[in-house]
Amino acid sequence: MYSVSNISVYYPGKELLKSVSFIINPRDRIGLVGKNGSGKTTLLNIIAGIKQADQGTVVIPEGKTIGYLRQELGRYEQKSVIEEALEAFQEVNQIEKELNELTIRLEKMTDHHDQQYLKLLNILAEKHDRLNFLDKARQESHVEKILKGLGFSPADFNRKITEFSGGWQMRVEMAKILLLRPDLLLLDEPTNHLDIDSILWLEDFLKNYQGAMIIISHDKTFLNNVCERTIEVVNGSIHDYKLRYDDFLAFREQRLETQRNAQKNQQRYIEQQERFIERFRAKNTKAKQVRSKLKRLEKIERIELDETDNAQIKFRFPKAPHSGQLIFDCSQLVKKYGEKTVLNGIDFRIDRGDRIAFVGKNGEGKTTLVKILMKLEKYEGEIKFGHQIKTGYYAQIQEHTLDESLTVYETIEREASGEFSGIQKIRTLLGVFLFGDEDMDKKVKVLSGGEKSRLALARLLLKTSNVLILDEPTNHLDISSKEVLKSALKEFDGTLILVSHDRDFMEGLTNKTFEFSGGRIIEHPGPINKFLEHHHVETFRAFEINLKASLKKSPAPSDDNRNKNSPTSFQKRKESEKELKKLKNKISSTERQIEQLENQLKEIEDKMHHPDYFSNPGHALKLSEDYSNIKASIDQKMEEWEEIVTRFNELNDNLL
Numbered sequence: 001m002y003s004v005s006n007i008s009v010y011y012p013g014k015e016l017l018k019s020v021s022f023i024i025n026p027r028d029r030i031g032l033v034g035k036n037g038s039g040k041t042t043l044l045n046i047i048a049g050i051k052q053a054d055q056g057t058v059v060i061p062e063g064k065t066i067g068y069l070r071q072e073l074g075r076y077e078q079k080s081v082i083e084e085a086l087e088a089f090q091e092v093n094q095i096e097k098e099l100n101e102l103t104i105r106l107e108k109m110t111d112h113h114d115q116q117y118l119k120l121l122n123i124l125a126e127k128h129d130r131l132n133f134l135d136k137a138r139q140e141s142h143v144e145k146i147l148k149g150l151g152f153s154p155a156d157f158n159r160k161i162t163e164f165s166g167g168w169q170m171r172v173e174m175a176k177i178l179l180l181r182p183d184l185l186l187l188d189e190p191t192n193h194l195d196i197d198s199i200l201w202l203e204d205f206l207k208n209y210q211g212a213m214i215i216i217s218h219d220k221t222f223l224n225n226v227c228e229r230t231i232e233v234v235n236g237s238i239h240d241y242k243l244r245y246d247d248f249l250a251f252r253e254q255r256l257e258t259q260r261n262a263q264k265n266q267q268r269y270i271e272q273q274e275r276f277i278e279r280f281r282a283k284n285t286k287a288k289q290v291r292s293k294l295k296r297l298e299k300i301e302r303i304e305l306d307e308t309d310n311a312q313i314k315f316r317f318p319k320a321p322h323s324g325q326l327i328f329d330c331s332q333l334v335k336k337y338g339e340k341t342v343l344n345g346i347d348f349r350i351d352r353g354d355r356i357a358f359v360g361k362n363g364e365g366k367t368t369l370v371k372i373l374m375k376l377e378k379y380e381g382e383i384k385f386g387h388q389i390k391t392g393y394y395a396q397i398q399e400h401t402l403d404e405s406l407t408v409y410e411t412i413e414r415e416a417s418g419e420f421s422g423i424q425k426i427r428t429l430l431g432v433f434l435f436g437d438e439d440m441d442k443k444v445k446v447l448s449g450g451e452k453s454r455l456a457l458a459r460l461l462l463k464t465s466n467v468l469i470l471d472e473p474t475n476h477l478d479i480s481s482k483e484v485l486k487s488a489l490k491e492f493d494g495t496l497i498l499v500s501h502d503r504d505f506m507e508g509l510t511n512k513t514f515e516f517s518g519g520r521i522i523e524h525p526g527p528i529n530k531f532l533e534h535h536h537v538e539t540f541r542a543f544e545i546n547l548k549a550s551l552k553k554s555p556a557p558s559d560d561n562r563n564k565n566s567p568t569s570f571q572k573r574k575e576s577e578k579e580l581k582k583l584k585n586k587i588s589s590t591e592r593q594i595e596q597l598e599n600q601l602k603e604i605e606d607k608m609h610h611p612d613y614f615s616n617p618g619h620a621l622k623l624s625e626d627y628s629n630i631k632a633s634i635d636q637k638m639e640e641w642e643e644i645v646t647r648f649n650e651l652n653d654n655l656l
Contacts, residue, residue: 001024001025001026001061002023002024002047002058002060002184002212003023003059004022004024004046004047006019006020006056006057007020007021007043007046007053007055007056007057007058008053008056009039009042009046009053010054016042017039017043017053017236018236018237020056020233020236020237021056022231022238022240025212026183027210027211028213028214028228028229029212029213029215029227029228029229030212030213030215030229030230031215031217031223031226031227031229031244032214032216033231033232033233033245033248034232034233034234035234035478036478036481037434039236040188040216040233044068044186044188044216046058047066047214048066048068048186049066050068064183065183066182066186067178067182068177068186068188069170069173069174069185069187071188071189073166073173078160078162079160080157080158080160080161081147081159081160081161081172082147082157085143085146085147085175085176085179087176088176088177088180089179091180095127099127099128102123102124102127103124106120132631142179143179146175146179146205147172149201149202149205150194150198151171151198151362152171166193167192167193168193170192171193171194174202178205181209181210182211183211184213184214185206185209185211185213185214185215186213186214187213187215187217189216189217190202190215190217191217191219191222195501196361197361199222203222203226214231215227218477218482219502220245220246220504221502221503224244224245227244228244229241229242230244235304259303262303263303263305266302266303273297274297276290277290277294277297314484315461315484316488316491317392317465317488317491317494318462318464319464319493320464320493321388321390322466323386323388323495324386324387325351325352325386326384326386326387327350327351327354327386327467328348328349328383328385329348329349329383329384330347330382331347331381331383332346332347332380333345333346333347333379333381333382333383335365335368335369335380336380342364342365342368342519343519344519344520345520346369346381346520348521348523350495350497352386352466353494354495354512355495355496355498355509355510356496356514357498357506357513357514357531358499358514358516364517364518364519365516365519366516367396369516370395370469370471370497370499373469373497374391374393374469388466389466390464390465390466390467391465391469392463392465392467392469394456394457394460394468394469394470394471394473395471397453401456402444402452402456402459403444405443405444406443406444407441407444408430408435408440408441408442408444408447409426409427409430409441411444411459412426412430412459412462413426415462416462417462429458429461429462430458432458432481432484433454433455433457433458433477434454434477434481435451435454435458439451449476450476453475453476454481457473457485465494466494466495467494467495467496467497468489468492468494468495468497469497470497470498470499472499472500473485473498474500474502474505482502486505486509489509490508490509496509498510503528507527507529508527509528510527510528511525511526511527512524512525512526513526513527513528513531576651579651580651580652583644583648583651586644587644587645590640590641590644593637594637594638597630597637601630601631604623604627607623
């Protein structure tokens with residue numbers, strides 16, 4: 001159990017954290033939420049030991065480890081991806097060295113009942129446990145499994161890490177932390193640089209993770225799927241809920257409503273007292289009552305609203321100027337990178353008022369098509385561009401779209417006009433996109449990539465356009481900022497093309513879906529929800545899972561689709577049903593084996609907790625080794641079980 005007690009952090013003129021306290025239990029999955037700048041990352045830094053609190057303590061149980069994924073990257077040497085990932089196992093080498101030294105010391109000791117001997121024996125057992133947990137014998141297979149899960153192909157393993165972008169380097173950093181399997185994981189925006197497949201893999205990994213975790217994320221679906229407890233940081237204090245994120249939102253609204261009513265009542269009382277004081281201040285007969293009321297007012301602790309949600313703020317895009325009916329008409333569009341064909345003879349038409357979601361796996365050509373429509377990429381085929389189109393474009397990378405000689409404030413001021421002009425309006429808009437007063441005079445050239453992206457979005461809100469093309473606009477926004485952008489997009493009266501993996505964000509914004517798969521585009525009329533219903537799934541993520549699974553399957557001949565009752569098809573179905581039955585039996589058998597192993601583990605744990613455990617050092621060491629071996633067997637059986645279940649689900653889906 002980890003203890004965070006009375007943590008306070010002061011900055012000039014501001015108390016960032018005020019006596020923050022909470023307990024982290026061994027299997028806690030905590031979502032740490034709150035407005036940008038509320039102190040979430042500072043709190044993680046303090047727990048990780050990177051930053052010192054001005055007051056308070058963090059107690060880490062002896063021997064427990066912490067892994068921290070930060071948003072900042074370090075410097076990398078000229079190592080390959082797999083070499084860098086294997087750096088995670090430096091601890092293994094250190095433990096092996098310590099085990100060797102401990103064994104030599106124990107062999108030299110003759111009194112096996114001496115307290116020092118028993119203490120060293122206990123340390124030896126703990127080191128064996130940790131070594132077995134890290135599982136040196138399967139290092140390389142673990143590394144490859146996690147790297148693949150995070151999106152690296154085997155061909156990437158031996159490439160230099162410096163050849164990759166910052167986002168991919170961050171994946172290597174995450175792989176190292178996951179390979180260490182620390183007792184407490186601290187993850188600061190882990191999904192920021194992941195595609196949907198990697199996010200889904202990470203979700204599954206974390207659901208089965210044996211340790212505790214604290215996660216900062218703007219991805220509501222990720223928080224709901226992984227975290228079972230939510231801690232909100234607001235106005236320097238925390239509110240702790242044993243609830244998933246969506247349930248937390250409902251309870252928070254109740255809390256805010258109670259606060260608002262209490263503040264209203266308090267304000268009414270204060271005004272009554274102030275009116276009395278003002279009316280009778282000069283009357284000697286009321287002097288005693290006036291003094292009493294003044295003292296009472298001084299002692300009142302004013303109710304401070306926790307309500308700091310940017311989602312309350314409303315902005316609108318400027319009215320879209322009229323365009324022609326046709327926006328884009330593409331015929332036999334082809335795009336190749338070397339020998340790889342990304343788009344293969346696609347045809348589509350986009351008309352005025354269309355609101356289109358581009359969906360599909362990463363690498364299927366969504367961003368490529370966006371760049372083609374923006375005339376930033378060459379292509380084969382024909383595109384007709386409509387008349388009087390004014391395009392507002394948001395790219396994932398903003399390196400060359402902003403004037404780096406300007407300040408943050410000047411960048412917005414140059415675009416601001418009409419209802420958006422004026423210092424306060426500009427500051428409010430920048431605040432929505434997470435820029436504080438201290439950021440106003442910063443030069444664009446000193447901003448991080450994420451800050452530039454947010455500034456570009458803020459500027460886009462001010463530009464007059466009738467076609468908006470947005471490529472992953474939510475990557476660097478917090479939850480409330482996303483709501484402000486979504487609200488503005490709902491009211492935008494032009495044409496919208498939206499590339500996003502964020503289903504919560506896309507819901508209600510589109511009336512058509514372009515599905516990218518295998519170099520082609522499949523057009524689906526209706527909003528994203530209708531598209532998902534068509535695929536017999538409830539969530540966008542489920543569609544991505546199905547798409548991934550379908551791409552792994554060999555394509556079925558068209559005759560099979562037209563004649564499912566053919567003898568060949570019937571025979572294949574019977575064979576599949578037979579294999580399904582075998583797999584189902586194997587799942588049950590493996591589950592029984594896991595249960596037996598867990599019972600054995602429980603028996604050993606009971607013996608290890610017995611007061612006489614250390615009375616026989618040889619027996620104690622044997623129990624410790626048995627414990628480690630059984631734990632390893634359980635891990636192996638769990639992996640087997642996961643593979644069988646995956647195969648069962650894939651085969652079962654084929655039969656539906």
